[in-house]
Every structure is written in structure tokens, then in C-alpha cells.
Amino acid sequence: MPNAFPKLHNAMWPGLVGKEPGTDHPPISLDHMLELTAAAEVNGQKFEGVDLFLFHPHTDPDASDDDIRAMADKIASYGLNVGSVVAPVWPGTVGGSAMGNELERDNFVLAVQKACRIAKILNEHGVRKYGVIRIDSADSPTHWADDPIGNTRKIAQTFKEAAKIAKDHGERLAMEGEICWAGMHSWQAALKLLEEVKMPGTVGFQADQAHTYLYLLGYNAPEAALLQPGYDETQFVTAYTKMTDALRPWTIDFHVAQNDGSVHGTGSHDKTGRHCPADDPNGKIDIVKTAGYWLKGAKERGIQHICWDGCMFPNGMLEDPKTWNTILAKMIQVRDAHGWNE
Structure with a gap:
């Protein structure tokens, strides 16, 4: 019998992140991202849900209850569920730096409150039955490095305040493990931050295969590197095992992705892990094999879905149906290898 879990989701934010109006890579609407997701099919299997970015132009964080229900109706009409949602915690959205001044930190908490609503x-509505609220620190490793101990404490305190609200709503927060975010720019820094927050039932880790690969190489944190250029397979397994053993117990949200070992980004996402197509010949990761390191014990940690993340793919690639069928096929392989049934 095929595995029914984890459910297979597609991220909607690749239609927004790194996109700029008036350029050759304008934002792609939520409606169109839903159409592309719903159209994908591999041997009768389709995507089962989407993860959402709760900011313009996809979602107004201050939208009325009726508008949110109308969005839910539309998503459900495609036969899709909603899983994890991304809180608009960054400056220029609702939020502000989690290690900033009092107003910025208050705005960060406000962004989480709006996401919880x-x-x-x-x-x-019924369209969402599982998933977490994703956050990051909304600041850079460069700023963090001015006072690593003090800034980690500030971020942790902000996360704690946000977590109180999330807990009251029955939600969990997952901090994004990505090298462009202060206090989570290396596997060691992320682990220290999680331990500083000390709320394992409410605040956990979101692992992305593309981003966490760069943890191994020490981008933005050479002192935390576990691999050096020219590494062999044995060295890779040792390093990957060490990293995932440390972070897996905290991992409550998981993104399937590929990375070619380079960095890419725009704006606040500068110098971040490059997401590559699932079949990219330059991909450094055995997607199916390495997913198993993160998904061990996933059911017990409350994970019920996995999500593909292809941030900053060119629009032409995002709008090509073959892209999504290839991604879906790889995600099915991940579930076949590491999934479960209730």
C-alpha cells in the first residue's frame, strides 16, 4: 500500500520572492500559482496542498474574515489544502527586526499575531488541518555579528513573545534555517537560538534541503563549516549526520529542494541558498536520500506534510508545466522512501 503521509505541498511564495513589478520577472499571482500546482499530475498523483505567504499581493495580512474565507474556498475548489503559512515579519511588510528596537520587535510580534488570525x-473553514507558522529573524548575519550573544538573546526573547500568541492559537512557530537570517545563518547558531528560546513544543526548526546544504559549507559562518571543497561521500555522510542529528529533534517543517552549491538572492534574501530544479544536473544533493535524514521520526514530531520550495526560479521555469511534474515526481519518491500511513 502506498504511503499516504506526508502530504505533498507546493509553496506559493516562489511567485513573489525575488519578483519585481515592471521587470521580466514580475510577481505571479496566487490564482496562477494555484492553477500551475493543480495542473501537475504524475501517474494519477497530484499535489495535495499549498503553503502560503501572508502578504501582498497574494494575501492582505489585514484582509477581512470574509476575504480570507473566499481565498480558502478558492484553494479548496482546486482540491488543495493549506499547510504552513509564512508570517510577514520583515521590515517593509508588517514586521521588523527580531533583534531591533522596541517598535521593530513589537511589529515582529504583531506580524505573528496577524498570521495566527x-x-x-x-x-x-476546514481547508487547513495541519502545518505551522514560519518565521525568521528579519535581520542580517552582518548586524548580528556586532553582538552575537546579545542579539541572540534579543531574537530569542522576541520569539518567546510571539510564541505566547501562537500557543494561545494552537499554533507552532518554525524558524527558517537559512544563511541570510541573523542567528540562524549557521547550524550552530540556529541550535543555540533554539536552545535559548527553550520552547520545543511551540518553537521549532524549518529545514530546507537547499539552505541547510550550505550550512555544511560554512557560508556566512566559516567557523561552523563541516565540509571543505573536494569532500568525498564518506565525509559528506559524516557531516550531514552531525548536522541533522543536532537539528532534527527540533524540525517541525520540511522543504524538499535542490542546491548546486552556490548562493543567490535579492534584497533581504541576498546571499542565500540557490534553489535548483529537481533534476538539475549540477545539483549537489541526492534529494531522496538526504530527505530521509530529516524525516526520521517526522510523524512523532507532528509533521504531516512536506513542501517543495523553488524560490527565485525564473518565471519561464515556474510557468512551464514540466517543471511541476518533475518536482511532483521527486516528492513522490521522497514519500515512497520515507513516508508512512496512519
Whole structure:
């Protein structure tokens, strides 16, 4: 019998992140991202849900209850569920730096509060039955390095305040393990931050295969590197095992992705892990094999879905149906190898 879990989701934010109006890579609407997702099919299997970015132009974080329910109706009409949602915690959205001044930190917490409200409406609608609220520190490793100990404490305190609100809503927060975010720019820094927060039932880790690969190489944190250029397979396994053993117990949200060993980004996402197509010949990761390191014990940690992340893919690639069929096929392989049934 084929595995029914984890459910297979597609991220909607690749239609927004790194996109700029008036250029040759403008934002792709939520409607179109849903159409592309729903159209994908591999041997009768389709995507089962989407993860959402709760900011313009996809979602107004201050949208009325009726508008949120209308969005839920539309998503459900495609036969899709909603899983994890991304809180608009960055400056220029609702939020502000989690290690900034009092107003910035208050705005960060406000962004999580707005995300919890939307998640509650989606839950009550029935389109959302699982998933977390994703956050990051909304600041850079460069700023963090001015005072590593003090800034880690500030971020942790902000996360704790946000977590109180999330817990009251029955939600969990997953901090994104990505090298462009202060306090989570290396596997060691992320682990220290999680231990500083000390709320394992409410605040956990979101692992992305593309981003966490760069943890191994020490981008933005050479002192935390576990691999050097020219590494062999034995060295890779040793390093990957060490990293995942440390972070897996905290991992409550997981992104399937590929990386070619380079960095790419725009704006606040500068110098971040480059997401590559699932079949990219330059991909450094055996997607199916390495997913198993993160998904061990996933059911017990409350993970019920996995999500593909292809941030900053060119629009032409995002709008090519072959892209999504290739991705879906790889995600099916991940579930076949590491999934479960209730």
C-alpha cells in the first residue's frame, strides 16, 4: 500500500520572492500559482496542498474574515489544502527586526499575531488541518555579528513573545534555517537560538534541503563549516549526520529542494541558498536520500506534510508545466522512501 503521509505541498511564495513589478520577472499571482500546482499530475498523483505567504499581493495580512474565507474556498475548489503559512515579519511588510528596537520587535510580534488570525480562519473553514507558522529573524548575519550573544538573546526573547500568541492559537512557530537570517545563518547558531528560546513544543526548526546544504559549507559562518571543497561521500555522510542529528529533534517543517552549491538572492534574501530544479544536473544533493535524514521520526514530531520550495526560479521555469511534474515526481519518491500511513 502506498504511503499516504506526508502530504505533498507546493509553496506559493516562489511567485513573489525575488519578483519585481515592471521587470521580466514580475510577481505571479496566487490564482496562477494555484492553477500551475493543480495542473501537475504524475501517474494519477497530484499535489495535495499549498503553503502560503501572508502578504501582498497574494494575501492582505489585514484582509477581512470574509476575504480570507473566499481565498480558502478558492484553494479548496482546486482540491488543495493549506499547510504552513509564512508570517510577514520583515521590515517593509508588517514586521521588523527580531533583534531591533522596541517598535521593530513589537511589529515582529504583531506580524505573528496577524498570521495566527488568518490561520485560525483557515482552520475553522476546514481547508487547513495541519502545518505551522514560519518565521525568521528579519535581520542580517552582518548586524548580528556586532553582538552575537546579545542579539541572540534579543531574537530569542522576541520569539518567546510571539510564541505566547501562537500557543494561545494552537499554533507552532518554525524558524527558517537559512544563511541570510541573523542567528540562524549557521547550524550552530540556529541550535543555540533554539536552545535559548527553550520552547520545543511551540518553537521549532524549518529545514530546507537547499539552505541547510550550505550550512555544511560554512557560508556566512566559516567557523561552523563541516565540509571543505573536494569532500568525498564518506565525509559528506559524516557531516550531514552531525548536522541533522543536532537539528532534527527540533524540525517541525520540511522543504524538499535542490542546491548546486552556490548562493543567490535579492534584497533581504541576498546571499542565500540557490534553489535548483529537481533534476538539475549540477545539483549537489541526492534529494531522496538526504530527505530521509530529516524525516526520521517526522510523524512523532507532528509533521504531516512536506513542501517543495523553488524560490527565485525564473518565471519561464515556474510557468512551464514540466517543471511541476518533475518536482511532483521527486516528492513522490521522497514519500515512497520515507513516508508512512496512519
